[in-house]
Amino acid sequence: MATERPDKLRVFSLNCWGIRFFSQLCTQRYEMIGELLDREQHDIALLQEVWSERDFLFLKKKLSSSYPHTHYFKSGVIGSGLAVFSRHRIQDALLYQYSLNGYPYMLRHGDWFGGKAVGLVIVDILGLKAHVYVTHLHAEYSRAQDEYLPHRIVQSWELLQFVRHTSCGADVVVLGGDLNMHPQDLGNRLLRSHTGLRDCYTETDTFDGCEDGHTLIANNHFTKKQDLIPFEKGIRIDYILMKGSQRVNMKCESLSTTKGSVADKPFPYSDHEALTAELALLRSEDSKQHGSGNTPAVSEQMDVVTEACAVVKEGLCQTEALRDKAMRLTFSGLLLLLLPLVMAFLPCSCSCSFSTVGLLGAVCISLLLSGALLYLLFTSHIKVLKETEDQMMLTSNDLQTKLTGCRLSGSSSSNGSPELQPRSPFKREE
């Protein structure tokens, strides 16, 4: 007979909006976040956008007794912004930096400079092996014309692949962070359907927080109202997801969010709302009946991966066009570079000033270098998009095999007979 002993796990997640010299009242807000964490004594706190290591070290020092175990994930130029504070011992950490993450020349967006990633910490919680993931995906700057959609889909794919392949030995799996996607957005459906992770907001027994679980709300002092249009009430882009295992069944007993203003404080913790989930862990000697068996239907997985593959294909076409433009830019720079050289051999009769020729030389070199660098950048982006497409096709073929029920048996597959391969729902032209 199964013996179940419920334990509790309190998880916190917050995008701290910690861009030094840009985010408002950064120092004061970190002070407030530190106080909140210290008071609440969660088991694990997952923070995003802790862009400055100094801020992380401030929190680490402040929370040294309440959260003795920490990991700050470092990647990209600025960092990943991801930090974990834990009451339980962190045994191991692993980082996967997303292969696509915007463009370096989009300075006003700046996502490229933060090496957006998913971080994994393996934590020993009450004798259970918990795999805790923290992540932050590329922002959506325009919902109507979202030029970063293929990047976010690739990130969602890499995230789900990373979770799928690194969570196999875990008793419990928790993922928290700012996914920058609405609940029913493609990347979100892709992630949930292919990992079996369940959304605490939709699963919770009790909820206390903003309407519809919004984590970006109009009622937040720091929110720019125009960023929310056409979702005036707010949007939900921050999540805590969870998954049990054969040993442990997981249940979200309560979920809460902050609601903009903070009692006795003149401003909120961040421009995002914080999430706190209270998860019940029901151990069982034989819990196969609960398990992680909430994996969605194969047909649903098929549909969503097909949809995602179409977005990746479109991203591929766009990036190929960008690469062609970069090539033209390089050639223009090369041709223009001949101009000052030609002028050097002409009699000095033209009316160009020194500064004009100097400027011309500078412009030519800038064009040439920029063109060449952009060409390299887009070429590597194309590689990533093609790799993602190939992986999606493999998954789709595998699902197709499951669907048609003609899974190759060990002995029949070993003869390598191609006619035994399942028919893929989509094939790339070569």
Place this chain on the structure above:
Amino acid sequence: MATERPDKLRVFSLNCWGIRFFSQLCTQRYEMIGELLDREQHDIALLQEVWSERDFLFLKKKLSSSYPHTHYFKSGVIGSGLAVFSRHRIQDALLYQYSLNGYPYMLRHGDWFGGKAVGLVIVDILGLKAHVYVTHLHAEYSRAQDEYLPHRIVQSWELLQFVRHTSCGADVVVLGGDLNMHPQDLGNRLLRSHTGLRDCYTETDTFDGCEDGHTLIANNHFTKKQDLIPFEKGIRIDYILMKGSQRVNMKCESLSTTKGSVADKPFPYSDHEALTAELALLRSEDSKQHGSGNTPAVSEQMDVVTEACAVVKEGLCQTEALRDKAMRLTFSGLLLLLLPLVMAFLPCSCSCSFSTVGLLGAVCISLLLSGALLYLLFTSHIKVLKETEDQMMLTSNDLQTKLTGCRLSGSSSSNGSPELQPRSPFKREE
């Protein structure tokens, strides 16, 4: 009672030296490699340095009946060069591109442009779940003054972390590729000791191949003899590693290498020798006594991770010095850029020609752009080195806990008492 039914798995690995327009006799050699693979009918062939997708597609077409399942891993600017040909169905694929891989300005080495990575394919072999990894690490251009050592150590660390965390559900684990490390090099010891992977060369019952298992030999038509100094006879840098599981015990029955020249052909397959391993898979209903229990002693793991951490620390110092130089270069460019501007406001009495001023402008912009880009590059390298150091410290702490036997129990760790933490053998100053 255990029931054991031995199955066989034949694995092939070759660095194909496939740099179009540079590697000698590329087309003819791919023809030969195709013939060899077709004839030998391995279960899985792991190829490296298949830099051109056209060459991959040539092999794919040629081997469509003997190896119906393939995956070509795409990353970086040129690609990863990694390809898998399999007789068995590939269910899933995953790619991890190494975070450090040389420098883009080292054009004559060129590793940076190939997105060096580890690729994983999950293959259904006779009803067993095989996790098959293929990889290629950064080359060693000078053993005496190896400026890439920290990069290769970071790659070894990322490789072992990737294998450790993605192989948990596997029945059998195989890793093949060009590690660019001698058998007793630090990165190699690190990989073996922390994954439990065993070297087929040292484990095999029978061996037929070059002396000491060398895969770069003087007796190869394409080998530059000076590259081997001081190892005139040859070096062993290509490997097939393996690991069983609780369900399957693995044994290398035979290992062979090519020996330079090929019968009836005027030249070898590549400048590397190919490896073929015949692995016996002994299934058992209760094989815990074999299992993957060959994990090296904790003290050995501790020693090797401490040694690796010292290399990473040294790499960190070197990279910080490089970043400082890049910063100085940027400022020099900025200062020099003022010169043509100043000249524009001076009376036109100096004797500089148009082309001189043009050249000056171009040089300034080049300096400024190069300095800024190098600064970004080295800053991101520093982030990677610090992240690796942190992960190594976590592992070291975890091993220390195991060594001292004071593993925190679930209930005592939950109070978060810092004094219960094991003392780390090394701590980073903050």
